[in-house]
Amino acid sequence: MSQQIRDIMTESPLCVQPDTVVTDIAGKMRDQDVGAVLVTDDGELLGVVTDRDLVTRFLADGGDPGTATAGSIASAADFTVAPDDEVSRAVDLMRDQAVRRLPVVENGRPVGIVSIGDLAIERDERSALADISAAPANK
Numbered sequence: 001m002s003q004q005i006r007d008i009m010t011e012s013p014l015c016v017q018p019d020t021v022v023t024d025i026a027g028k029m030r031d032q033d034v035g036a037v038l039v040t041d042d043g044e045l046l047g048v049v050t051d052r053d054l055v056t057r058f059l060a061d062g063g064d065p066g067t068a069t070a071g072s073i074a075s076a077a078d079f080t081v082a083p084d085d086e087v088s089r090a091v092d093l094m095r096d097q098a099v100r101r102l103p104v105v106e107n108g109r110p111v112g113i114v115s116i117g118d119l120a121i122e123r124d125e126r127s128a129l130a131d132i133s134a135a136p137a138n139k
Contacts, residue, residue, distance in 0.1 A: 005090060006083035008122045009104045009112035015040045016049075018071030022058065025049055025070055036101045038110045039074040045103055045110045047074025052100075080105045081114065087122060090114050 014037045016025055025037055029051060039047040049070055058073050059065070080103045081090050090102055094116060104112035 003087045003122070004083065005081050005085045005087060005104055005114055006112070008087060008118045009083065009114045010118065011112045013038050013103070013110055013113040015110065016070050017041065018046060018069060018074075020070045022054065022063070022065035022068045022070070022073065026054060026065065035115070036113060037070070038077070038103055038113065039070045040110060043109045045077045045080070045105055045108075046071065047077050048101070048103060049074050050101065077103050082106060083111060087119065091119060094119070 014028060014032050014034050016028065016037050016039055018039055018041055020039075029035065029037060035052075036048055036050040038045055039049060047070075053073060053075060058068065063073070079093050079097050079099060081093065083104055083106050093102060094100065100116045102114050103110050104114055
């Protein structure tokens, strides 16, 4: 029996407006222990900002976190899944597109996010990645 994305996704993903400054994004990510935020406007998904985006694309290029906004640094949300999609679709997309997280979109609105850690826990709960993903956050 195939499993659906809704069975493993994290519901109610952290969303920010396009004008949210990077320092606020980083603080929200820290406070909510997440590695990605979805950038939305009127509930419509515009893009994604990951912890990796913040470090390797933004800070490494000398960006000013006090003035830059989510809308200016977000990656396009080119790859999404629906809650009713099979988990194998997320696996295929992540593998083919070399992404670690996928927004879950229903009727044009983000309703969740699925990560490579979610897939690891689902596919092989005894794997090292599953153990790391299930561990409590370092605070």
